[in-house]
Amino acid sequence: MPQNRLQSDEYSRPLRRIGQAMIVLFLFGFFLIWRIDSPRVERFRAHVIDAAMPSFTWAMAPVMAITELARDFQSYQKLNEQNQELRRELQQMKAWKEAALQLEQENARLLDLNKVRLDPNLTRITGVVLADSGSPFRQSVLLNVGARDGIIDGWATMDGLGLVGRISGVGPDSSRVILLTDTSSRIPASIEPSGQNVLILGDNTLAPPIDFIENPELIRPGDRIVSSGDGGVFPPGLLIGQVAKDSGGRLRARLAADYGQLKFLRVLRSQSRLKISGSGPLVAPRQPAISTLETRRKEGE
């Protein structure tokens, strides 16, 4: 019997070696393909997540509930303190609510006077946050709406108040939102009273720095930051947050969206945005000469 096993080992060992080498080559090849043709692999990843998430979600609710219960239990000691604070805040909120109601009425009157019709392109889909990125180095969340609901890569995502991120990676039933805090996030924005165009660069902190400022003297902490719509990345005028200065004197964006509690997100449908058909137009500027030539040719026909 032992001899038998020895013999079978002699045959199986080279086979196992070949199998191991193939696994190693496959993994390395997979990584290389990801580097060479990233969109294709990312699409594959979206499909894998889409297929795997439903089998996870049924267990998610109870585990989430238990974990949050445990966390809440820790915060019982702070409860009284928190209660007082909330009462104070509520008092302030009532004042704000009154102001908001008056403003709303005034706004309605003005809109009526002007016969303004709101942009029908800016409709929205609301999705539930299924999962976070699971890795401390990436800041993204997974929504339960996908290509079946008409989601397209690049659409803006907001919570009730401010911009949260950008759709990147769409599966049939799920889509990934890259948050503004992710290291790969670059959002063109403008600072409200001075009208300066800047970029918000995600750097894995809660307050992403503001960069490419033309005239820093014109910007003061507390200024509003809204998306500028440059490059067709986002529709213009979405609230991002406020300018703040950190201890090093660098200007950062204090985000309006509550990143601690991302539960429901709105995806803004924005039609007629720049269509990304290949990698070329993303890198090089579009050449108007060719398009005018084409239209001329069409007119000639």
Add this chain to the structure above:
Amino acid sequence: MIDRRALTLLFKQLLYISLGLAIIFYRLLPLETTPAHWVGPDILVTATCLYAIRRPAYVPMISVAVLFLFSDLMLHNPPGLLSLFMVLSCEWLKRRSHYLRVATFSVEWLAIAFVIAVQVIGSHIILTLTMATTPPLGLTSMQAVGTVLLYPILSRLSHHIFGVHKTPTGEDIITARYQR
């Protein structure tokens, strides 16, 4: 006739995979959507290294590869990179598991630390060479240190609670196959 030992082996291999899936599942829960200032250890890496040393037969290369490729895809990491490093380091550990079996615990721990250091530095180099975005080195090294520090805790835990002892040479035929 089904060999009972083969059945146990299969069961334990499936147990490893389901343990890994449970860890990935827990990490995916949307509990923390703000960027963290500190990073916890990677339990999956530590558990796999522990398995590779203590019970090499339960972590065949294919299940390590599949599990880590899945985790790379789900957790939005560079696909295939961590899985490649884990597969290679598991094989390295398995090949030395019969030395480590008789060695003291500190030697075993040193081997783990070496393997994880190679993983972190190697993946950083490869990502830089292929011009991919690299995660901040401070956070990755913090995670690596955490992963190494977790090892004695996890091994003590598995020793006392799950009864995974260092098997003396030749006690178990399944593991004995790997000892030559």
